[in-house]
Amino acid sequence: MHRPAIKGTAFVSAISDLEELLASGRLTREALEARLRAEDLEIIDGKILPSSWYPIETYGRVLDVLGDAHGGGVQYHVQRGRRAAERLLRSGIYRQLDRAIEQRTTKDENSLIGLMLTVGRTLYNFGDWEVVRDGGRGKTFRFEIRDAAALPEAGRFAVQGFVEWAVEHIIGTGRRVDSRRPRPDVVVVEITRS
Known part of the structure; x- marks a missing residue:
């Protein structure tokens, strides 16, 4: 199995x-x-290549250092995820993110979730990213990352922030984004209409 x-x-x-x-x-x-x-120091002292893969454990430890240096807490990591989404958009690497923002008048939550799943599957080499249908009145859209035990908690909150930023820029305001880990190997991200 791969790392x-x-x-x-x-x-x-x-x-x-x-x-x-x-x-x-x-x-x-x-x-x-x-x-x-x-091994972490060797990685961070080297050149980080956009197309290369880096151990999620190293990423988790770096996030912990960053969080502690900024006073810790969930909100710091959520904001980091928001900034990461903006950086990715500015980089121009993920054209589908650019297109989704340009076409934001469609306000299609299903397209947003599809985009988040595509980006998630591209950024992480583990986990099964899947849409979960809401059995309610369509107020909540959610996706799950299964087999996600390797995702650090700080990384979960960064994913939440990434999704928050995407929701705001693709769909608009009036949505709340939350994440939870009901089991060690499952992360659920929910987008709820306010």
Whole structure:
């Protein structure tokens, strides 16, 4: 079985934030070395290539360092996910994200979820990303990431933030995005009409 990993296009966002902390002096190299493993340091000291895969464990440890340096908490990681979505859009790598924003007048939640599943499957080499039909009155749209035990909790909140940003820019306001982990290997992301 392959090692769970994240695509360089997503990982580089966390590394950029880490480099900013180091450059500002809010994090010292010594403190970073105390928190990360030798293999993590080797990766972050190298060039992060957009098309390469990086261990999800390294990503998780980097997110933990970032979260702690910014006071911790869920909201920091949600905001990181929002910034990562914006960076990906600006990079022009994921053209389907550009098109979805340009065509936002359709306000099609199913298309949004389809896009999130496509991007998720592209950025992570593990997990089964699937739509879950809402048995209610269509107020909630959700998707699940199954076989997601490798996804760090900080990564779950970053996914939530990514989806929040996409919802806001593709569908518009009036939606709430939440995530939960009902089992260690399942993450559920819900988009609810306010």
